[in-house]
Amino acid sequence: MALTPGSGRVPVRVFVRLKLRITGNSLRGRPARIVMFVLGLVAACGFAILGYAAFAVPGLLGRPAAAAVLFPFGGALIMLGWVFLPLLFFGVDNTLDPAQFALLPLRRRTLISGMTAAALAGLPALATLAATAGTVDSAARLGGVGAALAALLGIVCGLLLCVLLSRAVISAFATALRSRRARDLATIMLAVVTASIGPMELALLGLLNRADWDAVAGIAEVTGWTPLGAPYSMGVDVVAGRAWAVPLKVLIVLIAAGGLLLWWSRTLERAMAGAAGGAVPGRAMAPDPRAPVTRLLFRWSPRSRFGALTAREIRYWWRETRRRAALVTLGVAGVFLPITAAFAGGGEGATGMAFVVGAIAPVALANQFGYEGSAYATNLATGVPGRLEVHSRAAAHALYTVPTLVLVAVVTGLVADRPEGIAAQFGTLMATYGTGLALVLPISVRSAYALPDTNGPFSLSSGGGLSKALPGAAALIGAMVGALPVVLLVWMWPWLGLPVGLVYGAAAYWLGANVAGRLLDRRMPELLAAVTPR
Amino acid sequence: MNIPVQRPPSEGGTAAMSLRGLVKHFDTRLAVCGVSLEVPAGSFFGLLGPNGAGKTTTLSMAVGLLRPDAGQAVLLGYDVWHSPAEAKSLVGVLPDGVRMFDRLTGAELLAYHGLLRGMPADVVDQRARDLLDVLELGTGNRTLVVDYSAGMKKKIGLACALLHAPRLLVLDEPFEAVDPVSAALIRDILQRYVSGGGTVVFSSHVLEVVERLCSHVAIMSDGVLRMHGALADVRGERSLQEVFVQVVGGRVATGSELAWL
Numbered sequence: 145m146a147l148t149p150g151s152g153r154v155p156v157r158v159f160v161r162l163k164l165r166i167t168g169n170s171l172r173g174r175p176a177r178i179v180m181f182v183l184g185l186v187a188a189c190g191f192a193i194l195g196y197a198a199f200a201v202p203g204l205l206g207r208p209a210a211a212a213v214l215f216p217f218g219g220a221l222i223m224l225g226w227v228f229l230p231l232l233f234f235g236v237d238n239t240l241d242p243a244q245f246a247l248l249p250l251r252r253r254t255l256i257s258g259m260t261a262a263a264l265a266g267l268p269a270l271a272t273l274a275a276t277a278g279t280v281d282s283a284a285r286l287g288g289v290g291a292a293l294a295a296l297l298g299i300v301c302g303l304l305l306c307v308l309l310s311r312a313v314i315s316a317f318a319t320a321l322r323s324r325r326a327r328d329l330a331t332i333m334l335a336v337v338t339a340s341i342g343p344m345e346l347a348l349l350g351l352l353n354r355a356d357w358d359a360v361a362g363i364a365e366v367t368g369w370t371p372l373g374a375p376y377s378m379g380v381d382v383v384a385g386r387a388w389a390v391p392l393k394v395l396i397v398l399i400a401a402g403g404l405l406l407w408w409s410r411t412l413e414r415a416m417a418g419a420a421g422g423a424v425p426g427r428a429m430a431p432d433p434r435a436p437v438t439r440l441l442f443r444w445s446p447r448s449r450f451g452a453l454t455a456r457e458i459r460y461w462w463r464e465t466r467r468r469a470a471l472v473t474l475g476v477a478g479v480f481l482p483i484t485a486a487f488a489g490g491g492e493g494a495t496g497m498a499f500v501v502g503a504i505a506p507v508a509l510a511n512q513f514g515y516e517g518s519a520y521a522t523n524l525a526t527g528v529p530g531r532l533e534v535h536s537r538a539a540a541h542a543l544y545t546v547p548t549l550v551l552v553a554v555v556t557g558l559v560a561d562r563p564e565g566i567a568a569q570f571g572t573l574m575a576t577y578g579t580g581l582a583l584v585l586p587i588s589v590r591s592a593y594a595l596p597d598t599n600g601p602f603s604l605s606s607g608g609g610l611s612k613a614l615p616g617a618a619a620l621i622g623a624m625v626g627a628l629p630v631v632l633l634v635w636m637w638p639w640l641g642l643p644v645g646l647v648y649g650a651a652a653y654w655l656g657a658n659v660a661g662r663l664l665d666r667r668m669p670e671l672l673a674a675v676t677p678r
Numbered sequence: 679m680n681i682p683v684q685r686p687p688s689e690g691g692t693a694a695m696s697l698r699g700l701v702k703h704f705d706t707r708l709a710v711c712g713v714s715l716e717v718p719a720g721s722f723f724g725l726l727g728p729n730g731a732g733k734t735t736t737l738s739m740a741v742g743l744l745r746p747d748a749g750q751a752v753l754l755g756y757d758v759w760h761s762p763a764e765a766k767s768l769v770g771v772l773p774d775g776v777r778m779f780d781r782l783t784g785a786e787l788l789a790y791h792g793l794l795r796g797m798p799a800d801v802v803d804q805r806a807r808d809l810l811d812v813l814e815l816g817t818g819n820r821t822l823v824v825d826y827s828a829g830m831k832k833k834i835g836l837a838c839a840l841l842h843a844p845r846l847l848v849l850d851e852p853f854e855a856v857d858p859v860s861a862a863l864i865r866d867i868l869q870r871y872v873s874g875g876g877t878v879v880f881s882s883h884v885l886e887v888v889e890r891l892c893s894h895v896a897i898m899s900d901g902v903l904r905m906h907g908a909l910a911d912v913r914g915e916r917s918l919q920e921v922f923v924q925v926v927g928g929r930v931a932t933g934s935e936l937a938w939l
Contacts, residue, residue: 324825431818432785436806437799440782440789452793456779456786463781463822519777521743522838526794527766669745676776 154250159258160265163240188271195222195275203282211286212380213361215279216368219302219376222272226306227313242315246416252409263307273303276376283379294390295379301397302375308401312408328465335469339476369393371400449528450536457540460516466595467515470508471544477501478552486559498556498569499631502576503623505545506584510616512537513592518676524668531661534585538657542577549573568638571645575630578649580623582656587615589663594677626652692755694719694846694877700739700749702732709735710901712749717879717894719754722872724888724909725881727898728926733881734774734850736898740879741771741848754846767795770839772832774850774881780824784815784834787823788841795842802841809837813863828855836864840871847871849880853887865891889918899926 171177199218202211240262245255263269276299284292320326368377374393381389432439437447442458445451461467478501485493513520523533553573557566630648634641664671695717702710710732717723727733738744740751742758742765751758756765779787785806792802810817813833823834832855839847847868853861868878869891882888888895889909895918896906904925905912913921922928 429820431816432783432820433818435803436785436789436810437793437803440786440793447793447799449794449796452790456782456790459786460779460781516779517777518773518775519779521773521776522779522791523794524743525741525766525769525771525773526791527742527763528794669743672743 154254154258156258156261159240159262163262163265166240184267188267192271192274195271196278196281199276199278200281203285206286208286208380208383209361211279211282212368212377212384213357213364215282215376215380216364216373219276219279220367220370220372222276223302223306223309223372226268226272226310242412242416252412256405256409256412259311260304260307263311264303269303269307272306273299276302279376279379283383287379287383290387291379291382294382294387297390297394298375298378301378301394305371305375305397305401305404308404308408312404312411315408315411318411328468331465331469332472335472336476339473340480369396371396374400450532453523453528453532453536454540454543457537458543461540461544464515467508474501474505474508474545475548477504478548479555482552482556483559486556492560494556494560495565495569498552499572499576499624499627501552502549502573502627503580503620505549505577506541506580506623507616507620509537509541509581509584510587510619511592511595512541512588513671513675514595516675517594518672520672520675524672529661530589530664530666530668531658533664534589534657534661538581538585538653545577546574549577565638565641568634568641568645571641571643572627572630572634573645574649575645575652576623576627576649578651578653579626580619582652582659583619583622583626584616585656585660586663587619589660589667589671591615592671592674594675692719693717693752694721694754695723695740695848695879696750696752697736697740698750698752700736700751701747702735702739702744703747708901710739710746713898713901713903714749715896715903715906717877719877720872720875721877721894722868722892723877723879724892724895725879725898726883726885726888726895726922727881728883728928731898731926732901733898735901737848737850737879737881738773741769741773742766743771743773743776767842768844769846769848770842770844772835772839772847772849772852774854778823778831778835778838780826780831781822783822784810784819784826784830784837785817787834788837791838791841797842805841805843806837809840812867813837814860829857829860832856833860833864836867840867845876847876847878847880849878851882852880853882853884861887885918885922889913897922897925 171181195218199215202208202214240259242255242259250258279299280292280295283295317330364373367373368380374396378390378393381387381393440459441447441451441455445455461471481497481501482494485497550570553566553570556569557563627648630641630645633644693716695715697713697715700710700713701708713732713736725733725737735744739746739749740753740758742751742762745759753765754768756768758765779790782790788806788809789802792806793799797805807817809815810819813836815830815833815837823831826834832852836849836852839849852864852868856864865887868880872878892909894907895909895912897904897912905921909918912918
């Protein structure tokens with residue numbers, strides 16, 4: 145007996161139950177995940193309370209003008225957060241991946257309403273609702289019941305828009321990122337964006353300091369008429385006696401929601417088909433006539449095991465997206481941190497920041513074996529000795545990092561207006577880098593962990609966890625403490641900076657690399673097991 | 679059920695692979711409990727078993743990728759865990775479920791393997807070209823291994839294992855995801871290799887392939903070696919399929935279930 149197609153209508157609560165069940169099962173028997181979940185819960189509560197408090201302040205103070213600025217801006221910020229935060233930091237919530245429903249006889253309308261409901265039944269949605277409820281509080285104090293009801297309508301509309309916007313953008317992204325090349329590119333872009341958040345923040349603060357409040361109020365008014373701010377300015381409009389604006393803004397929200405739904409349902413189909421889509425055939429490229437060894441090695445590489453290991457590592461720092469993202473981040477941070485510090489605090493700040501960059505540089509190696517995962521089996525099966533492994537990896541990293549550090553030293557010297565100190569600065573950087581390597585290399589052998597095997601850009605930060613980042617952070621601080629003697633020396637006799645820094649860094653590196661090499665000789669299979677994703 | 683008594687290692691030559699009492703726990707689960715196995719030199723040895731039987735775990739311990747909780751693995755007279763360099767230099771390995779350095783092109787990957795094995799550059803070049811050509815991977819192909827199809831990945835993995843002309847090949851599921859034409863090619867290569875004096879140990883759950891190729895087989899399930907010996911001895915009068923299902927204790931459909939289908 146076959147079921148007649150389309151006879152079973154799937155109620156929305158099935159999707160909600162499915163999501164809650166998957167969330168629950170993913171926690172079962174995994175203490176680390178439970179801890180992460182509880183931390184997430186605490187963060188969500190914190191966000192809800194702080195948000196509520198911030199939005200309630202204008203009401204408590206009886207300042208409608210402040211509310212007219214805060215609500216559209218705050219609301220727009222939250223909505224943008226729904227789009228960008230998952231992409232940049234938290235990882236996309238794919239508890240209900242549309243691809244998993246591809247084979248079920250579900251109508252698109254059912255799927256979309258189900259997935260919307262499932263997204264609403266989550267911590268971020270609840271926290272957002274609670275935080276924006278502060279606007280209802282304010283509206284009630286400033287404009288009575290009518291304003292409160294308008295604000296309530298507003299926050300519900302706002303939440304719906306947040307969810308639709310983030311789902312639609314993620315769905316579109318998932319479709320666009322089907323090919324490995326596009327994913328690789330997106331990873332790098334995300335790294336650049338993430339790395340430039342700090343400098344951008346400083347720039348924004350500078351602008352705000354100079355802005356006059358009339359102009360800000362004008363921008364807030366305009367923001368209130370865009371879909372981003374419309375839902376959250378409804379209460380304020382009633383307070384200001386513009387009740388007529390509320391239906392118009394509801395209309396704006398509805399139009400925006402309709403557009404998003406259309407966009408989402410268009411990309412959803414392709415996202416669902418994605419599960420079955422195979423690998424995209426590579427572009428037809430002209431064959432490479434060179435001999436295999438010549439293709440692997442660089443012209444100056446020794447034709448030996450060391451040469452092969454280093455050449456492979458050098459190619460990997462460029463071709464493996466997570467590594468390239470780390471390099472890009474180091475480059476951006478290395479150049480911009482001293483510059484912004486120089487503008488904020490003058491030459492001393494820039495020098496200090498450059499020092500920090502030297503300590504950040506080796507941290508990219510803290511989980512160097514995790515990057516390629518189980519591919520390390522190749523080196524294990526061919527019997528690469530530990531010391532050779534460690535030296536070759538450090539050499540490849542240094543090949544990218546040392547020029548960056550030269551650049552950092554030069555930039556710092558120029559923005560701090562002390563070109564004569566560039567050599568000493570570089571010496572200090574090398575001392576910090578060497579000390580950092582000495583600490584990071586044994587850590588990379590001792591506390592390696594598996595990174596998720598996907599090469600999706602959104603898996604950058606997932607699976608991290610505090611305990612895993614801790615050794616790297618410890619090495620960062622350790623590098624700065626360890627290089628302090630050189631800093632003091634440079635402070636007293638600047639001309640000693642370069643030679644002493646180089647020797648100090650090299651000696652520290654030699655010590656650490658040998659420790660790491662011997663450690664690796666003893667626990668190669670354990671290392672392989674540690675970096676193999678399960 | 680008749681389980682043949684363990685045969686002593688073939689007289690004269692040493693065993694190509696000799697496992698003694700290998701044990702491996704994962705957390706609380708016993709993945710492999712006490713596997714002892716002699717693979718005679720010059721044999722084509724098939725390790726059979728259902729999914730999760732412990733084949734990959736056993737082979738990983740045999741070639742030095744996974745440290746056993748107890749037991750010994752000797753390859754061509756060298757203990758993998760006491761003289762790893764000597765043992766590993768004589769063995770070619772194709773692991774399953776393990777990534778390769780897949781952000782290299784096929785040619786680069788082969789060059790990498792060759793140089794890590796300490797081979798001279800000109801020999802690496804010549805052999806890598808031969809292998810890429812014979813396995814139809816394209817000598818000038820610029821595609822990264824990560825973008826290869828599953829079958830091509832198996833083939834480049836096999837090429838890496840063959841490059842240094844080892845005396846023992848340990849292949850984990852070499853025929854999985856490989857198309858029939860490539861599978862026939864790989865079979866030919868391996869048969870020629872064995873007739874030239876090499877030894878092949880491979881795992882599979884495709885019984886037809888094992889039955890056609892192997893001189894010796896072993897059947898594992900639940901981490902225990904159930905049967906092993908020359909193919910003719912293990913099979914007896916029956917088909918390998920029957921023996922396998924009986925030994926592993928699988929369920930045979932009688933026709934009464936799923937009647938609605």
